[in-house]
Amino acid sequence: MNPDPAKIHRRKQLSQRLVFALFTLMSAAIVLVLVVILGFIVVRGLPAINWGFLTKMPENGMTEGGIFPAIVGTFCLVLGSMIFAFPIGIMSGIYVNEYTNDGPVKRFMKTMTNNLAGIPSIVFGLFGMALFVNGLHFGDSILAGSLTLGLLVLPVVIRTTEESLKAIDNSFRIGSYALGATKLQTIRRVVLPMALPNIITGLILSIGRISGETAPILFTVAAYFLPKLPHSIFDQVMALPYHLYVISTSGTNIASSRKMAYGTALVLVLIVLALNLLANALRRYFGKKVKMN
Amino acid sequence: MKTGLQKFTEKFVEGLLFISGSITSLAVILIVLFLFKEGWGLFNETPVEKGSVIALNKSNPVQQLSAAQVKNIFDRKITNWSEVGGNNDSILIFSVNDITNFYSEAELGDSLQFVPQRISELMGKKSGIIAFLPTEYLAKNFEGRILPLKKITLKGFLKGKEWFPTAQPAAQLGILPLILGTLWVSLFAILIALPFGLATAIYIAEIADNRVGKILKPVIELLAGIPSVVYGFFGLIVIVPLVQRTFNLPVGETGLSGALVLAIMALPTIITISEDAIRNTPRAMKEASLALGATHWQTIYKVIIPYSISGISAATILGIGRAMGETMAVLMVTGNAAIIPHSILEPMRTIPATIAAELGESAHGGLHYKALFALGCVLFVMTLVINLTVDLISARKKYSK
Amino acid sequence: MAKDYVKKPKVMAKEVNLYYGDFHALKGITLSMEENHVVALIGPSGCGKSTFLRCFNRMNDLIPNTKVTGLVMVDGKDINDRGMNVDQLRKNIGMVFQKPNPFPKSIFENVAYGLRVNGVSDAKFIAERVERSLVQSALWEEVKDKLKKSAFELSGGQQQRLCIARALAIEPSIVLMDEPASALDPISTAKIEELIYELKSQYTIIIVTHNMQQAGRVSDKTAFFYMGELIEYDDTKIIFTNPKNTRTQNYVTGRFG
Ligand SMILES: Nc1ncnc2c1ncn2[C@@H]1O[C@H](COP(=O)(O)OP(=O)(O)OP(=O)(O)O)[C@@H](O)[C@H]1O
Numbered sequence A: 001m002n003p004d005p006a007k008i009h010r011r012k013q014l015s016q017r018l019v020f021a022l023f024t025l026m027s028a029a030i031v032l033v034l035v036v037i038l039g040f041i042v043v044r045g046l047p048a049i050n051w052g053f054l055t056k057m058p059e060n061g062m063t064e065g066g067i068f069p070a071i072v073g074t075f076c077l078v079l080g081s082m083i084f085a086f087p088i089g090i091m092s093g094i095y096v097n098e099y100t101n102d103g104p105v106k107r108f109m110k111t112m113t114n115n116l117a118g119i120p121s122i123v124f125g126l127f128g129m130a131l132f133v134n135g136l137h138f139g140d141s142i143l144a145g146s147l148t149l150g151l152l153v154l155p156v157v158i159r160t161t162e163e164s165l166k167a168i169d170n171s172f173r174i175g176s177y178a179l180g181a182t183k184l185q186t187i188r189r190v191v192l193p194m195a196l197p198n199i200i201t202g203l204i205l206s207i208g209r210i211s212g213e214t215a216p217i218l219f220t221v222a223a224y225f226l227p228k229l230p231h232s233i234f235d236q237v238m239a240l241p242y243h244l245y246v247i248s249t250s251g252t253n254i255a256s257s258r259k260m261a262y263g264t265a266l267v268l269v270l271i272v273l274a275l276n277l278l279a280n281a282l283r284r285y286f287g288k289k290v291k292m293n
Numbered sequence B: 001m002k003t004g005l006q007k008f009t010e011k012f013v014e015g016l017l018f019i020s021g022s023i024t025s026l027a028v029i030l031i032v033l034f035l036f037k038e039g040w041g042l043f044n045e046t047p048v049e050k051g052s053v054i055a056l057n058k059s060n061p062v063q064q065l066s067a068a069q070v071k072n073i074f075d076r077k078i079t080n081w082s083e084v085g086g087n088n089d090s091i092l093i094f095s096v097n098d099i100t101n102f103y104s105e106a107e108l109g110d111s112l113q114f115v116p117q118r119i120s121e122l123m124g125k126k127s128g129i130i131a132f133l134p135t136e137y138l139a140k141n142f143e144g145r146i147l148p149l150k151k152i153t154l155k156g157f158l159k160g161k162e163w164f165p166t167a168q169p170a171a172q173l174g175i176l177p178l179i180l181g182t183l184w185v186s187l188f189a190i191l192i193a194l195p196f197g198l199a200t201a202i203y204i205a206e207i208a209d210n211r212v213g214k215i216l217k218p219v220i221e222l223l224a225g226i227p228s229v230v231y232g233f234f235g236l237i238v239i240v241p242l243v244q245r246t247f248n249l250p251v252g253e254t255g256l257s258g259a260l261v262l263a264i265m266a267l268p269t270i271i272t273i274s275e276d277a278i279r280n281t282p283r284a285m286k287e288a289s290l291a292l293g294a295t296h297w298q299t300i301y302k303v304i305i306p307y308s309i310s311g312i313s314a315a316t317i318l319g320i321g322r323a324m325g326e327t328m329a330v331l332m333v334t335g336n337a338a339i340i341p342h343s344i345l346e347p348m349r350t351i352p353a354t355i356a357a358e359l360g361e362s363a364h365g366g367l368h369y370k371a372l373f374a375l376g377c378v379l380f381v382m383t384l385v386i387n388l389t390v391d392l393i394s395a396r397k398k399y400s401k
Numbered sequence C: 001m002a003k004d005y006v007k008k009p010k011v012m013a014k015e016v017n018l019y020y021g022d023f024h025a026l027k028g029i030t031l032s033m034e035e036n037h038v039v040a041l042i043g044p045s046g047c048g049k050s051t052f053l054r055c056f057n058r059m060n061d062l063i064p065n066t067k068v069t070g071l072v073m074v075d076g077k078d079i080n081d082r083g084m085n086v087d088q089l090r091k092n093i094g095m096v097f098q099k100p101n102p103f104p105k106s107i108f109e110n111v112a113y114g115l116r117v118n119g120v121s122d123a124k125f126i127a128e129r130v131e132r133s134l135v136q137s138a139l140w141e142e143v144k145d146k147l148k149k150s151a152f153e154l155s156g157g158q159q160q161r162l163c164i165a166r167a168l169a170i171e172p173s174i175v176l177m178d179e180p181a182s183a184l185d186p187i188s189t190a191k192i193e194e195l196i197y198e199l200k201s202q203y204t205i206i207i208v209t210h211n212m213q214q215a216g217r218v219s220d221k222t223a224f225f226y227m228g229e230l231i232e233y234d235d236t237k238i239i240f241t242n243p244k245n246t247r248t249q250n251y252v253t254g255r256f257g
């Protein structure tokens, strides 16, 4: 071979070492970005958070007081969209994975789910406004907002269910059929219980998504300033993400509402963080249990 | 021992599940239907809000004007009728408030009851006049000629260079600056995110040992979980001033600020999908390369990346799609100037940001409202194209395996 | 003086143990072979043939939690030595895998790959070497008009010969083959066997096979493995006609395995 092998070897090793070092640094940069974002929000937000902040109404042009109605509002919206999206999404996932064979029906349903997942959240907002708020005359309401948000997370729920069901080996189903169980019995007694841990983990993560979405609720439910709690599903509510948007960009006095903004951002981040930790803990817990069996 | 009831239950549940399975299809269809129903109405209208008209002197040979021409006339950028295909006659702009320049209070009547009559007279007298009038000021025997405006066309909508939907007398509904703004910001975001995303995906899948990988995974999951409005807030307070200082700009709310925030937000998509693709490279192929004396890095860029390129491109395109549809973060940091961008360091406005910022102020069913839905349709089509492309790429990948 | 009459072993393993985590996959293997010989490794599935083969070019490094003890010498050098230049070692040892695994590249680039990654950039040299390797692996006539086509367009047998050409292009002195014909039809298998026979004059070859006839046809020596141990290693003729160990006898006569 013509070139000097030792030299080539050195060059190969050197370029590998350089590139790998670079990649390591770039990955570290991403961790750093997360740390900076979280650190920034935690450090600035922590002083704003106290009992009053979490339990009081906003006061004085939203520069003082608390964010209680926004917390309640977000809670209502999360609950509402869970009630709508979880059962339908899980059933849909079961249908696609258990009742369809690889064929046009399955392909079509999957493509549609993908398409729905790819629709930008603001388009959901437009749709929610056109159908729920104006078309069905729900007005700006928890109902309209929950349905819109529910539609948005539906593909997430479906995919989570599908993936969890797919991960279960076919031998379990066959074993159950062999004992004379029907398809429905097999799904209910064998497949679903085994898939449930993964489904639950996925659903917990999707709650984070619901609680942080802003664009879909802009025109379907969110109130700029509403210092009272909702009485029915036809009431408007404040919501955490929208509240953060409002007080950081268009509040009456942006400078003096900064502290409130930091606090709100921290609450949002804490919700997501808590859900992530919970999901990871569950994953580990269930992971161990599965191994023990 | 299957009883009839049991059989019925089986069938019933299957039907129920089928209905649930169809819901996404139904949702997509409904979304398309509603979006286009509200948006399509735009193309049957003229850019003048209902209740107002534009009128000329009867002798004026100009038959039609576009929204842009009307705007230029009223902005006094066009001052002679010859510029829009009429006679060589200077243009006289008239609106209802100007009536006192031509008539005394007595002539208008004490309760202004003669105003329509006087306007009509004036329209007949002045050959170069163009008037923007509410319909209630049109006299019965109006002496002017009501000018039909060109209807809004899809082409004009897509290619128009000015977005000024509340402009009087004619709304300027050109979304080219918004389309370009969206593309600029999202493409720039991917340009920034791709090297980092790919490097991290390779790092996790190939280089890092298991322990480090186990730390990185939740980091990325968390990055994906942080709400966009929080990113927007962070961008507003940290990135915007940073960009402003670094480039010494008058304002920090620029396309670049948006691109930076979007880059962070697009990272999880790019990383997870590329990582999957990289991990899917058969071990045998990797081993074959190493067995030929290639280093690990040579193996990565000569074998693993080419093999997983379809997954990586899918990740990239999906990342672009996410960035294009992202609303809140962009709305908060890009400055939202609806002008055709020339540099990433200018304020820009994207389609989703426009919808989010303006829909609240638009009257239900009005021109502006319809225009925003039409904008939603455009965004929908853009993301649909992206999704179908990704589907196509992944389908081809399966085929080649 | 007398030493000159004893050929130096080309490849040698001494007391080699290999652990996959807690699993003891190779148990004190000692074996040596001469230059330009073909050695066949036989034995029931899971007995450690592939694992042993992969010891010679340190392919097992790629599997996490693997531990190797003992001595593996190639050309008189301890290849597990810390100063060992692994990619150089692998360059000198070609490997052909059980399933054909061409790269997602053109036929030409597949064969040129080893040269390129080892720093050869002379286009003429590469073209000549690619042609020679393809001729050697008896594929040239079939592919000479479609060198730019994707390697995936070839049939399984052609792909496997392409992988052999790829291994030969960097002129290794040793070729490791792990069941190179097991995924192929009889005609392709015959071609590959023929090929091995021809390569013997220039290369030292270690081949894993489940096919007794094949082992008998192509190899000079045969090693019988069982449960991670080397049971018997001798001239192929002896192994197949008069083995010393009864387990070997049972295996080669098809009574178990
Ligand atoms: N990566 C690995 N991790 C753990 N154990 C392994 C690994 N690879 C192989 N083994 C185990 O080591 C033993 C030897 O495997 P090896 O692949 O060498 O067998 P083999 O003789 O080549 O079998 P076959 O004829 O089926 O190819 C087997 O019991 C196998 O289960």
Ligand SMILES: [Mg+2]
Pocket: C049, C050, C051, C178
């Ligand atoms: Mg093997």
